[in-house]
Amino acid sequence: MREGVVTKSTGSWYRVLTPEGQEVECRLRGKLKISGSKATNPVAVGDKVSFSIPADDDTGVIHEILDRKNYIIRKATKLSRQTHVIAANIDQAVIIATLAYPRTSTGFIDRFLVTCEAYSIPAALVFNKLDLLRSEKDIERLAGLMAMYEDIGYPCHAVSATERSNIEAFDLLLRDKVSLLAGHSGVGKSALVNAIEPGLNLKVQAISKAHKKGKHTTTFAEMFKLSNGAHIIDTPGIKEFGLVDFEAWELCHYFPEMRRHFNQCHYDNCTHFNEPGCRIKEEVEKGTIFEDRYANYLGILLGEDTRRKQY
Numbered sequence: 386m387r388e389g390v391v392t393k394s395t396g397s398w399y400r401v402l403t404p405e406g407q408e409v410e411c412r413l414r415g416k417l418k419i420s421g422s423k424a425t426n427p428v429a430v431g432d433k434v435s436f437s438i439p440a441d442d443d444t445g446v447i448h449e450i451l452d453r454k455n456y457i458i459r460k461a462t463k464l465s466r467q468t469h470v471i472a473a474n475i476d477q478a479v480i481i482a483t484l485a486y487p488r489t490s491t492g493f494i495d496r497f498l499v500t501c502e503a504y505s506i507p508a509a510l511v512f513n514k515l516d517l518l519r520s521e522k523d524i525e526r527l528a529g530l531m532a533m534y535e536d537i538g539y540p541c542h543a544v545s546a547t548e549r550s551n552i553e554a555f556d557l558l559l560r561d562k563v564s565l566l567a568g569h570s571g572v573g574k575s576a577l578v579n580a581i582e583p584g585l586n587l588k589v590q591a592i593s594k595a596h597k598k599g600k601h602t603t604t605f606a607e608m609f610k611l612s613n614g615a616h617i618i619d620t621p622g623i624k625e626f627g628l629v630d631f632e633a634w635e636l637c638h639y640f641p642e643m644r645r646h647f648n649q650c651h652y653d654n655c656t657h658f659n660e661p662g663c664r665i666k667e668e669v670e671k672g673t674i675f676e677d678r679y680a681n682y683l684g685i686l687l688g689e690d691t692r693r694k695q696y
Contacts, residue, residue: 386435386436386437386448387403387435387436387437387438387445388403388404388433388434388435388436388451389401389402389403389404389409389433389434389436390402390431390432390433390434390474390608391428391429391430391431391432391433391434391608392408392430392607392608392609393430393605393606393607393608394426394428394429394430394605394606394607395605396426396605397412398410398411398412399411399412399413399428399434399447400607401434401436401445401447402608409436409438409444409445410444410445411434411436411444411445411446411447412444412445412446412447413427413428413446413447414446414447414448425467425468425469426469426470427450428447428450429456429470429471429472429473429606430472430473430606430607430608430618431456431472431473431474431475431563431608431618432450432451432453432473432474433450433451433452433453433474434447434448434449434450434451435447435448435449435451436448453473453474454473454474455473455474455475455504455505455506456470456471456472456473456474456475456504457470457471457472457475457478457500457501457504457506457565458470458471458500458504459471459500471565471567471606471620472565472606472618472620474563475506475563475564475565475618476507476562476563476564477506477507477508477509477562477563477564477565478497478501478506478507478508478509478564478565478567479508479509479510479511479558479559479564479565479566479567480494480497480498480508480509480510480511480567480568481511481513481566481567481568481572481573481574481577482494482510482511482512482513482568482572483512483513483514483517483568483569483571483572483573484512484514484517484518484523484526484527484530485514485517485518485523486514486517486571487569487570487571487572489568489569489572491530491677491678491681492681492684493569494510494534495640495678495681495682495685496681496685497567498539498639499631499636499639499640499685500639502638502639502640502641503631503639506565508539509539509540509541509542509558510531510534510539510540510541510542511541511542511544511555511558511577512527512530512531512541512542512543512544513544513545513546513572513573513576513577514545514546514547514572514573515527515543515544515545515548515550515551516545516547516548516550527543531543533675533677533678536642536675537641537642537678538641540558542554542555542558544577546573546576546577546579546580547576549580552577552580552581555577555580555581556581556613559581559611559613559615559617560613560614560615561613561614561615562615562616563608563615563616563617563618564615564616564617564618565617565618565620566578566617566618566619566620567620570621574619574620575587575619578609578611578617578619581611581613582609582611582612582613584612585609585611587609587619605621606618606619606620606621607619631685633656633686634654634656636656636682636685636686637656637657637665637682640678640682642668642673642674642675642678643657643665643674643682646664646665646668649664650662650663650664650665651663656686657679657682657686658683658686658687665679
């Protein structure tokens, strides 16, 4: 039996990298499942696995998934009761966002950050396409968003892959870490990686002018090693980010600015929606908790879109 790390998953085949640098195409042994898991994909990129290579074959068979340090999941597409493991054993999640072409909503960002908090995964924000923000209003909006998230505790960087603006900050953010890169299609994940590692030559594609949305260029999740010691997991663009397995009373624990006021409401099981004596609503009124974040919290809590302030 040998061990390795899954560096690519197509859903039926897995590329496994051994400590010696050998890449082996593998399939699963029978119906391999993690006990108690609802995931549609039992093995994810980043998983450490044990596998064997039969004497009469040049492909491997994965027998076991070794203990995970962590993992991050989202609701499986069209299967609301099931989950999809995006990646495992990561040091940080980096959300690539854009304010235009395509626009990344704070609702999407906050849903992703909530999941990172729930699974104790550090997160950072990288706002790409700085070169497209030409009006003073757009620049002020970006500054407001970055100030908001940095105040909460999330590192933020504004960059341009095409003009290589502040690209060194992106390089340093990834250096010597295993990072999951996530975001909508078209935000420039591949372009950013190519900017710091030109030899990798990840496929990029232009934005649709008609819909101002990106097209999928990454088909399957895949891990790449960079020359700066980083390992990045590039994922297919995520249109929506559905949350799973959250109780109403615990959701606020995954908003750091709300967590600071834990047990300070009149009711212990306060959901911070319409209960009297709510400390969280008081902090929103005082401006110490951002209205936009609170609106997104309610959107997640109630399972519906709420009117939110735009920056």
